[in-house]
Amino acid sequence: MIHTRRTLTADQELEFDVCIIGSGAGGGAAAYSLSRAGRRVAVIERGSYLTPKDFSQREEKMFPQLFYDAGGRRTRDKAIRVLHGHGVGGSTLHNINLCKRTPEEVIAGWELPRFNLEKFNPYLIKIESLLGVTAVREDQLNASNRAFRRGVEKLGYRGGMLSHNRQGCVGSGFCELGCAFDAKMNVLRVLVPQAVAAGAEIYADTRAVAVEHSGRRARGVQCEVLAEDGRVQARLRIRARTVICAGGAIETPLLLQRSGVPDPNHLVGSRLHLHPGVVAAGVFDEPINSWMGIPQSYECTEFLSFKRGGTDEDKRVWIIAGSAHPAGAASLLPSFGDEHRKRMEQYPRFAPLSSMVHDRSSGTVGRKGEYGADINYQLNEEDCAQLARGLRESARILLAAGAREVLFPFTEPLVVRNDAELQAAPIAVRPLEIDVVAVHPMSSVWMGRDAHSSCTDESGRYQQLDNLYISDASLYPTSLGVPPQISTYAIGLYVADQIT
Amino acid sequence: MNRRRFIKGAAAATFTIGAGIRLAAPSAGAACSQLRHLSVNQGRILSASYRAITSDTNGAPLCDVEGAPIGLIDDLVGSLSARDRFELSAGLVLLEQSPLFLCGHWSRFTALNLEQQRDCLNKWRLGPRIGRPLFTAIKELCFLAHYTEPAHWESIGYRGPLVSGSGVATALDAPYLALLAPGELP
Numbered sequence: 156m157i158h159t160r161r162t163l164t165a166d167q168e169l170e171f172d173v174c175i176i177g178s179g180a181g182g183g184a185a186a187y188s189l190s191r192a193g194r195r196v197a198v199i200e201r202g203s204y205l206t207p208k209d210f211s212q213r214e215e216k217m218f219p220q221l222f223y224d225a226g227g228r229r230t231r232d233k234a235i236r237v238l239h240g241h242g243v244g245g246s247t248l249h250n251i252n253l254c255k256r257t258p259e260e261v262i263a264g265w266e267l268p269r270f271n272l273e274k275f276n277p278y279l280i281k282i283e284s285l286l287g288v289t290a291v292r293e294d295q296l297n298a299s300n301r302a303f304r305r306g307v308e309k310l311g312y313r314g315g316m317l318s319h320n321r322q323g324c325v326g327s328g329f330c331e332l333g334c335a336f337d338a339k340m341n342v343l344r345v346l347v348p349q350a351v352a353a354g355a356e357i358y359a360d361t362r363a364v365a366v367e368h369s370g371r372r373a374r375g376v377q378c379e380v381l382a383e384d385g386r387v388q389a390r391l392r393i394r395a396r397t398v399i400c401a402g403g404a405i406e407t408p409l410l411l412q413r414s415g416v417p418d419p420n421h422l423v424g425s426r427l428h429l430h431p432g433v434v435a436a437g438v439f440d441e442p443i444n445s446w447m448g449i450p451q452s453y454e455c456t457e458f459l460s461f462k463r464g465g466t467d468e469d470k471r472v473w474i475i476a477g478s479a480h481p482a483g484a485a486s487l488l489p490s491f492g493d494e495h496r497k498r499m500e501q502y503p504r505f506a507p508l509s510s511m512v513h514d515r516s517s518g519t520v521g522r523k524g525e526y527g528a529d530i531n532y533q534l535n536e537e538d539c540a541q542l543a544r545g546l547r548e549s550a551r552i553l554l555a556a557g558a559r560e561v562l563f564p565f566t567e568p569l570v571v572r573n574d575a576e577l578q579a580a581p582i583a584v585r586p587l588e589i590d591v592v593a594v595h596p597m598s599s600v601w602m603g604r605d606a607h608s609s610c611t612d613e614s615g616r617y618q619q620l621d622n623l624y625i626s627d628a629s630l631y632p633t634s635l636g637v638p639p640q641i642s643t644y645a646i647g648l649y650v651a652d653q654i655t
Numbered sequence: 656m657n658r659r660r661f662i663k664g665a666a667a668a669t670f671t672i673g674a675g676i677r678l679a680a681p682s683a684g685a686a687c688s689q690l691r692h693l694s695v696n697q698g699r700i701l702s703a704s705y706r707a708i709t710s711d712t713n714g715a716p717l718c719d720v721e722g723a724p725i726g727l728i729d730d731l732v733g734s735l736s737a738r739d740r741f742e743l744s745a746g747l748v749l750l751e752q753s754p755l756f757l758c759g760h761w762s763r764f765t766a767l768n769l770e771q772q773r774d775c776l777n778k779w780r781l782g783p784r785i786g787r788p789l790f791t792a793i794k795e796l797c798f799l800a801h802y803t804e805p806a807h808w809e810s811i812g813y814r815g816p817l818v819s820g821s822g823v824a825t826a827l828d829a830p831y832l833a834l835l836a837p838g839e840l841p
């Protein structure tokens with residue numbers, strides 16, 4: 156059953172077989188699997204239990220309800236905005252539902268003898284079937300993605316339709332604010348009902364404060380039930396034979412640090428990857444209305460290759476369509492006043508493209524105050540160059556598709572109208588000169604072979620505690636180079652199977 | 656220099672400088688006395704910023720609706736983490752005192768005329784990288800407040816939400832409400 160602040164008004168001590176912290180892709184999948192295997196499962200979720208009636212499609216209301224720090228979380232130097240969500244369903248509530256498998260070469264590159272493609276593939280297949288993943292249909296391409304495809308095809312670049320986990324989608328375009336039409340085949344719609352039917356107890360509006368531990372064992376989890384204004388209204392103490400941290404790649408390391416779990420080599424929270432992206436916007440003569448329809452349904456992979464060695468080594472940029480509702484779009488534009496008004500009048504004719512880098516830069520997550528995140532991450536020169544390449548190629552694609560001009564939202568905005576101008580344009584990505592956005596944090600509590608160089612073993616078990624597991628996007632030893640939801644759902648199923 | 660130390664140091668310095676600056680009475684808005692998360696002064700600084708950011712060079716607002724939606728900005732600030740609120744507060748102090756060291760005006764930000772305020776904000780926008788995030792934070796708050804006001808949608812061709820957002824359960828909610836523990840439903 157699902158419990159919320161409405162009934163969680165008194166302190167309680169509870170006992171379960173497994174306590175899972177976080178109900179996103181990794182936690183939701185683990186809860187589904189373990190409860191159906193007959194375990195008594197508690198899921199602790201900091202965010203609220205939202206249902207279709209709550210997704211109002213209003214930016215000012217949904218950002219605080221769906222995102223940590225109302226979507227304003229940034230790296231320490233403020234150069235990169237880092238978005239990740241809360242709520243029963245975690246970031247799968249507001250993600251854009253595009254589905255990519257973990258690239259085979261990336262898994263092979265980890266060189267983990269006990270975690271390989273052969274072992275992991277069945278979990279990818281299983282989750283795709285559970286979530287009803289299908290290719291986006293031709294008739295579901297919106298104007299923005301159609302223009303994108305036109306440009307890619309004209310240039311002869313490699314591209315293709317994406318897959319997604321939606322059923323009953325009416326193409327409203329509000330995916331990043333949650334789905335009022337209940338069309339997302341996500342944790343909330345698919346996994347939570349089955350986990351609850353199998354006996355899982357889900358505690359929403361409840362923050363895991365610390366994992367209790369002694370010797371080599373986790374003993375339980377201390378939690379606080381939060382009132383609407385953030386005040387602590389009750390405390391829960393959950394004793395469990397197994398504890399699974401699935402708070403996502405930012406919150407899981409923070410929880411482990413807060414809990415003071417043994418970390419002799421100071422690994423927890425280091426090696427963070429963000430898969431960050433930058434946007435260039437084409438301005439077309441005809442209306443594009445990029446906020447309408449499925450936001451991302453086509454991809455360009457001409458500049459993304461996971462092969463090692465040779466010229467492909469240098470291809471680490473993935474290009475997809477972007478979309479934003481007015482406040483989000485306005486914030487990405489650098490200017491204000493007249494210049495801004497002129498640009499926003501073109502809003503219906505914008506077709507934004509986003510370039511994300513399979514990042515080699517890495518950073519750290521540490522505590523900032525009691526519950527804040529100090530994310531220290533700077534893009535290295537190579538990654539900046541990859542992003543600059545992404546911007547340039549996005550512009551080439553947009554111009555080929557018929558854009559009248561392409562806007563690069565640098566602090567000093569740059570506009571190009573043709574290939575010659577693009578050739579001459581000084582496109583460089585430097586911190587705080589263009590808004591960089593990261594929606595795929597990962598690999599901050601990664602798995603590996605030994606306790607000296609990794610946080611967990613290949614089953615996701617924390618190296619220093621025998622019954623503490625990690626089951627979220629933290630586990631990857633490197634950036635995946637693709638959006639991580641499918642991999643992370645599959646990780647949840649995989650980790651659940653490792654728990655004896 | 657560490658950003659936080661910069662903000663703290665600069666805030667302390669500008670408090671001191673500020674003591675000597677002409678205290679031009681900031682244009683008050685009655686709305687600023689109703690705020691829950693911002694102080695009256697912070698409300699005035701953000702109102703002035705809002706006006707400068709969302710109007711054109713002649714002072715005409717981007718859209719027909721007059722006045723800063725300071726109540727909404729206040730709500731948005733309320734949803735920030737305590738640390739971010741602290742940083743914003745320090746930043747607003749800096750902005751208020753900055754005309755002297757950024758633009759050579761012997762005045763507070765809120766006492767400048769619109770053109771001078773725009774000039775000052777532009778200096779924050781394009782100035783040293785360490786100061787740019789303050790401009791970005793203020794701009795984001797202002798645009799979030801501005802573009803979520805339905806009266807501002809027509810001029811940018813945005814049709815707005817497809818649902819009423821009333822929070823009233825429909826058939827789509829029924830299977831979800833059935834999962835709730837006893838006593839959860841009103």
Ligand SMILES: Cc1cc2nc3c(=O)[nH]c(=O)nc-3n(C[C@H](O)[C@H](O)[C@H](O)COP(=O)(O)OP(=O)(O)OC[C@H]3O[C@@H](n4cnc5c(N)ncnc54)[C@H](O)[C@@H]3O)c2cc1C
Nearest residue numbers: 177179181201241245246251252253363402627628638640
């Ligand atoms: C805007 C956006 C769009 C995206 N679009 C896509 C996409 O189209 N395709 C794709 O593959 N990926 C996408 N992603 C990424 C994808 O959603 C995430 O990678 C994935 O959900 C990560 O799963 P997770 O389990 O690691 O964390 P999450 O899904 O983020 O879940 C973590 C949960 O743990 C909870 N939690 C954390 N700490 C605590 C605590 N101490 N106590 C209680 N609860 C806690 C959080 O509140 C949260 O609900 C997108 C992400 C964003 C932000």
Ligand code: SF4
Nearest residue numbers: 324325327328330334
């Ligand atoms: S586009 Fe489809 S999945 Fe996205 S919010 Fe609209 S109906 Fe839901």
